Amino acid sequence: KQEVTQIPAALSVPEGENLVLNCSFTDSAIYNLQWFRQDPGKGLTSLLLIQSSQREQTSGRLNASLDKSSGRSTLYIAASQPGDSATYLCAVIAGAGSYQLTFGKGTKLSVIP
Amino acid sequence: NAGVMQNPRHLVRRRGQEARLRCSPMKGHSHVYWYRQLPEEGLKFMVYLQKENIIDESGMPKERFSAEFPKEGPSILRIQQVVRGDSAAYFCASSQQGRETQYFGPGTRLLVL
Numbered sequence: 001k002q003e004v005t006q007i008p009a010a011l012s013v014p015e016g017e018n019l020v021l022n023c024s025f026t027d028s029a030i031y032n033l034q035w036f037r038q039d040p041g042k043g044l045t046s047l048l049l050i051q052s053s054q055r056e057q058t059s060g061r062l063n064a065s066l067d068k069s070s071g072r073s074t075l076y077i078a079a080s081q082p083g084d085s086a087t088y089l090c091a092v093i094a095g096a097g098s099y100q101l102t103f104g105k106g107t108k109l110s111v112i113p
Numbered sequence: 114n115a116g117v118m119q120n121p122r123h124l125v126r127r128r129g130q131e132a133r134l135r136c137s138p139m140k141g142h143s144h145v146y147w148y149r150q151l152p153e154e155g156l157k158f159m160v161y162l163q164k165e166n167i168i169d170e171s172g173m174p175k176e177r178f179s180a181e182f183p184k185e186g187p188s189i190l191r192i193q194q195v196v197r198g199d200s201a202a203y204f205c206a207s208s209q210q211g212r213e214t215q216y217f218g219p220g221t222r223l224l225v226l
Contacts, residue, residue, distance in 0.1 A: 004155075031212055043117075043204060044156075044217035089156070099169055099211050100146070100158035 002027045002094050006104035013080055014112050021075040021107045023090030028071050034101065035064050035075050036089040044089065048075070052095070080111045115140065117207050117218035118187075125224045126195050134190040134221045138207030145188045146215060147180060150202040161211075162188060168211075195225045 003026045013019050023033075032051050036044040048057045048064040050073070056065040063076040077084060087108045091101040118137040126132050138145050147159040158172040162182040173180065177195075182188040192199055202222050206215040 034214065036217075041222075043219040044206075046214055046216060049214050091156075093212055099144075099161045100172065101148070101156075101206075101215060102158070103148075103156040105155040 002030075002092060002102045004090055004092060004102050004104035006088075006090055006107050008107060009105065010108040010110075012110040012112060015080060015082060017080050017111075018076070018078050019080055019109070021077070021088050021090075021109070023073040023075070023104055025071045025073075025092050025102075027094060028068050029095040030068060031093040031095050031098065033064075033066055033073050033090065033092045035062075035073075036091065038087045038089055038106065047088075077109075080109075082111045082113050085109055085111050117205055117216055119203075119205050119218035119221050121221060122219060123222050123224070125226065127226050128196055129194050132192040132195050132199070132223055132225075134192075134203050134205075134223070136188040136190070136205030136207075136218060138188070138205075139216055142207035142209050142216075144208045144211050145182050146206040146208075147188075147190050148204045148206065150204065150220075152201070156204065159190075163211075192223075195223075197225045199223060200225045 005024045034049045035047045050066045061078040066073045087106040089106045091103040145162045148156045150156045160173045160180045161169040177193045179191045202220045204220045206217045208215050
């Protein structure tokens, strides 16, 4: 059974700092991995999707890497801003014909002005 | 292009009543997924549907819960005889094809009194 873990559960950084969020998964046979952002009381916004054959994806100040063999992904946020404050969720779709996303519990990020 | 729409955004029901949650996928998307987020828990997959077909309902409780995605109209998640433990945020997502990026709606927050 696939399990996704995100560490740390919460993180507080001063504005302008670069930071890394971690995600690990127990079964390396994944199809793809997605990073989402969730604001309080809101839905999820897809940030980046990495296919299992890819090593990384970039969008603006965000860079996500994937090391499938070790079961790890990182989300790097450059030059953090107060507007980046949110909960960041990592989710994987398993291989072998699965369609469902398996989520971690998220990292709650606070960027202090 | 409107995103995934869910209604109602908030729903209050008394124990024993029925709850109906609606989801309209993004235009051009024929794949719909339902997830549940219990308080202090991560999102959990419930069911995956295509038009008029349930593809995977492995995450759906065996009793009281049902889902449909008719040829015309929104997808419906129906909970009969609600109990307090059903209180949660229910999110719908859609994709153009299976296993592609899932786009999430704002969620329906169900409170059972």
